[in-house]
Amino acid sequence: SSGINAEYGGNEETMQKQKLVEDEFRKREEDLERRERQLREEQKRLEDARVYGDRVPNFPPLPHFFPCDPCVYHNIDFDIPPEHQLSVRRVFYHWQFTVFCYLMNFIVCFGMICKLGTSAGSAFGLSLLYAGLFIPLSFLTWYRMLYNAVRTDSSLRYMLFFFFYGFQILVSLFGGLGIPGGGFAGWITAFKTMEENKALGALGILVSMAWCANCLIAVYLIMQIHKTYRSTGQSMEKASGEFAASAGSNRNVAQAVLRSL
Numbered sequence: 260s261s262g263i264n265a266e267y268g269g270n271e272e273t274m275q276k277q278k279l280v281e282d283e284f285r286k287r288e289e290d291l292e293r294r295e296r297q298l299r300e301e302q303k304r305l306e307d308a309r310v311y312g313d314r315v316p317n318f319p320p321l322p323h324f325f326p327c328d329p330c331v332y333h334n335i336d337f338d339i340p341p342e343h344q345l346s347v348r349r350v351f352y353h354w355q356f357t358v359f360c361y362l363m364n365f366i367v368c369f370g371m372i373c374k375l376g377t378s379a380g381s382a383f384g385l386s387l388l389y390a391g392l393f394i395p396l397s398f399l400t401w402y403r404m405l406y407n408a409v410r411t412d413s414s415l416r417y418m419l420f421f422f423f424y425g426f427q428i429l430v431s432l433f434g435g436l437g438i439p440g441g442g443f444a445g446w447i448t449a450f451k452t453m454e455e456n457k458a459l460g461a462l463g464i465l466v467s468m469a470w471c472a473n474c475l476i477a478v479y480l481i482m483q484i485h486k487t488y489r490s491t492g493q494s495m496e497k498a499s500g501e502f503a504a505s506a507g508s509n510r511n512v513a514q515a516v517l518r519s520l
Contacts, residue, residue: 385442
């Protein structure tokens, strides 16, 4: 009888230990499932935020005392897929170099009107217009267009980027040429200025070289982006479909607004 009780007690103890092990295993399994679920939810939240989320504008980075606030949200590491970040970053650096070219062009033309008088008035006025107009437009029409094209995988935005970036190449060519009175201190204007003021002429030559480099960089980058465009399955057909869908959506919104009036 005592042997039977000992054997029964041993089996009961074994069963209790086995039950504890099973409970522990079940808890760990539930914990892993919970963590996996949380990870999926966090990944979905980040993806939704990347594509649709409300992002606080942080560009251009302005000081706190500045009267204006940043206009757009810009974060290549967060918004752009890793395999495309290098291409987008290169185009961003090229946009910064383009800003430098416009500003240097304006400085040289300002020096021309100070040293040469009213004969350089048209060049100065146009250079001021180019700097004030083309710097923000270049950001919005080709750099930001590429940024959003890659972020949202949009063929239509890719096509718009190619159009506006091609226009930037033409502007760089025109800037490097420097037709007198055209607002660019390119080669022709620089050599003419050299006859009257060597220092300004030398600066004009530097600006001419900058515009030529700008053009070459743009040609290289547009070829690289076109390879990406093809490799990701983008096409004119997809762009046309996106345009038709967008036009239809806008038409439905307009009709709904008219019916509500």
